[in-house]
Amino acid sequence: MSGLAWAFSRDLTLAWRHPGEAMLTLAFFVLVASLFPLGIGADPQLLARVGPGVIWVCALLAAFLGLPSLFASDHADGTLEQMALSADPIAAWVSGKIAAHWLSTGLPLTLLSPLLGLQYGLPADALVTLGAALLLGTPVLSLLGAACAALTLGARGGGMLLALLALPLFVPVLVFGAGAAEATAAGLSASPHLSLLGAGLLVAAVSVPFAVGSAIRIALD
Amino acid sequence: MEGHGFYLAMSYGMAAVAIVVELVALALGRARAWKQVEEERSLEAQD
Amino acid sequence: MNFFYFSSPSTFFRLAGRLAPAFFILAAVLAAAGLYVGLVQAPTDAVQGEVYRVIFIHVPAAWMSMFIYFVMACYGAMALTFNSRLSAMMARALAPTGAMFTFVALWTGAFWGRPTWGTYWVWDARITSELVLLFLYLGFIALSNAFEEPRRGDRAASLLSIIGIVNLPIIYFSVQWWNTLHQGSSIKLTGSSMHVTMLTAMLLMTFAAWMYAIAASLVRVRSVILERERRARWVRDLGRT
Numbered sequence: 001m002s003g004l005a006w007a008f009s010r011d012l013t014l015a016w017r018h019p020g021e022a023m024l025t026l027a028f029f030v031l032v033a034s035l036f037p038l039g040i041g042a043d044p045q046l047l048a049r050v051g052p053g054v055i056w057v058c059a060l061l062a063a064f065l066g067l068p069s070l071f072a073s074d075h076a077d078g079t080l081e082q083m084a085l086s087a088d089p090i091a092a093w094v095s096g097k098i099a100a101h102w103l104s105t106g107l108p109l110t111l112l113s114p115l116l117g118l119q120y121g122l123p124a125d126a127l128v129t130l131g132a133a134l135l136l137g138t139p140v141l142s143l144l145g146a147a148c149a150a151l152t153l154g155a156r157g158g159g160m161l162l163a164l165l166a167l168p169l170f171v172p173v174l175v176f177g178a179g180a181a182e183a184t185a186a187g188l189s190a191s192p193h194l195s196l197l198g199a200g201l202l203v204a205a206v207s208v209p210f211a212v213g214s215a216i217r218i219a220l221d
Numbered sequence: 222m223e224g225h226g227f228y229l230a231m232s233y234g235m236a237a238v239a240i241v242v243e244l245v246a247l248a249l250g251r252a253r254a255w256k257q258v259e260e261e262r263s264l265e266a267q268d
Numbered sequence: 269m270n271f272f273y274f275s276s277p278s279t280f281f282r283l284a285g286r287l288a289p290a291f292f293i294l295a296a297v298l299a300a301a302g303l304y305v306g307l308v309q310a311p312t313d314a315v316q317g318e319v320y321r322v323i324f325i326h327v328p329a330a331w332m333s334m335f336i337y338f339v340m341a342c343y344g345a346m347a348l349t350f351n352s353r354l355s356a357m358m359a360r361a362l363a364p365t366g367a368m369f370t371f372v373a374l375w376t377g378a379f380w381g382r383p384t385w386g387t388y389w390v391w392d393a394r395i396t397s398e399l400v401l402l403f404l405y406l407g408f409i410a411l412s413n414a415f416e417e418p419r420r421g422d423r424a425a426s427l428l429s430i431i432g433i434v435n436l437p438i439i440y441f442s443v444q445w446w447n448t449l450h451q452g453s454s455i456k457l458t459g460s461s462m463h464v465t466m467l468t469a470m471l472l473m474t475f476a477a478w479m480y481a482i483a484a485s486l487v488r489v490r491s492v493i494l495e496r497e498r499r500a501r502w503v504r505d506l507g508r509t
Contacts, residue, residue, distance in 0.1 A: 155414035168403040172442035225319035232376040254494035
C-alpha cells in the first residue's frame, strides 16, 4: 500500500507544480465543446438534444490527451524500472499513478461539465446526472487509457496508435455516460445507467491495474 | 433478378477482391521473407 | 505423439508448409460446392427475392470475424502464460485474415441492407459491434508491428487481444442497450424461414471460410517464422521450396 500512496502523492505533486498540462486539457475540452454549436447551428432544441453526447465525446478526447505522457517520462528516466524493482506490487503503485492522473484531468473535467451543459441549455436535473455520470465514468477512462498507454510505451507512432487502441475500448463508457444524461432529459430514470457505470468502475478498478502491471513488465523486458 | 443484381455483384465482387488482395499480400510477404533469408545467407557467405 | 513437438518453429514451419495447400484445396472445393448450392440450387426467397443470397458470404464472414478474434486471444493468452513464441506468431498471423473477414461482413451487410431495409448503414447493435471489432483488429495489427524488437510487439499485442476479448461482450451489450434506447428503425428478418438448401449452402460456405482462414494464417505464419529465424541454422540449411 505504501507504493500506492507514494506514487499517488508524487504524481499529484508533479501535476501541481506544472499545472499547464491540466489547464491545456481543460481548455481543449471547452474549446472543442464550443466548436460544435458553430458547426451544427445554434438551435436551442437541437443543442439540448445533442448536448450530453457532445460533452461526453469531448471529455473522452480530453481525457485521452494526457495519456501518452502518463508513463512516458517515468519510462525515459528509468523511474519505471526502479519502481518495478521495488518490493511493492506493480499493480499498487500503478493504481496510485492512475488515481493521480484522474485527479488532475478527469476530476477537473467533471467539475467543469455543468458549465458546458448550461451552454447547451440542458435542464438542471440533466446537469446533475451529467456530472454524476462523468464522476463515475472518467476514472474508467483513466484506467483503460493507462493500460493502452503502458502497452504503447516505446512504440512507433505513439499518439495515433494509442488513440486506435484506447478509443474503441471507451465505447461502453460513452454509451452509458451519455445515456444517463439523455435519459434524465427525456424524463426517465438515470439510475440503470449510473449503476452500470459504477459497476464498470468497480470491476475496472480491481482488474485493470493488473493488466497495466503486466503491460509495464512487457515494456521493461 | 428484379434489380438486385447490382447488390449481389457488389457483395460477391468485394468478397472476391478482398480474398485476392489477401492472397497477393501473402505471396508478397512470403517473397519478402525469403529475400531476407537470402540476404542473410549471402552475408554469411562473405564471412 | 509429443504435444510440444510441433511447438518448435522449425518443425511447425515444415508442418505448416505441408498443411497449407491441403487447406487451400479443401477451402476451394467447399466454396465451389457452397456457391453451387447457394446460387444455383437454393430457391428464391419468398420475401426478399434474389438478394438474400448475400447471406452465403455475409453470415460466414461475420461468424469467422468473431471466431478468429477468439482464437487469436487464446493464442495470445498461451503466448503470455507459457511464453511460447509460436503462439504469438500464430496470433499475429491470424489478425489480418480476421480483419479481412470483418471488412467483408460489414461491406456485404451494407449491400444487403440497402435493398432489404432501404439503407446501407444502420446503427444496429450487431453492425456497430462489428465496426468496433474491425478497430480492435487494426489496433492489434498496428501494435504488433510498432516495435523495433518483434518479441515486444508479440507480447504487447497478446495482452491487447486479451483485453479486447474481455471487452467485446461489454461493448456488444452496451451498444445493444444504446440501440434499444434510441429506438432505431425496427429491423428484423421476418417471414423467411430457412430452406434446407439455404442452410446447406451457408454451412458449406462457413466451412470454406474456416479452411481458408487456416490456410491463409499458416502461409502467413511461415513468413513470420522465416523473418524471425533468418539467422538460425535450420533456416540457412533450408532448401527453397
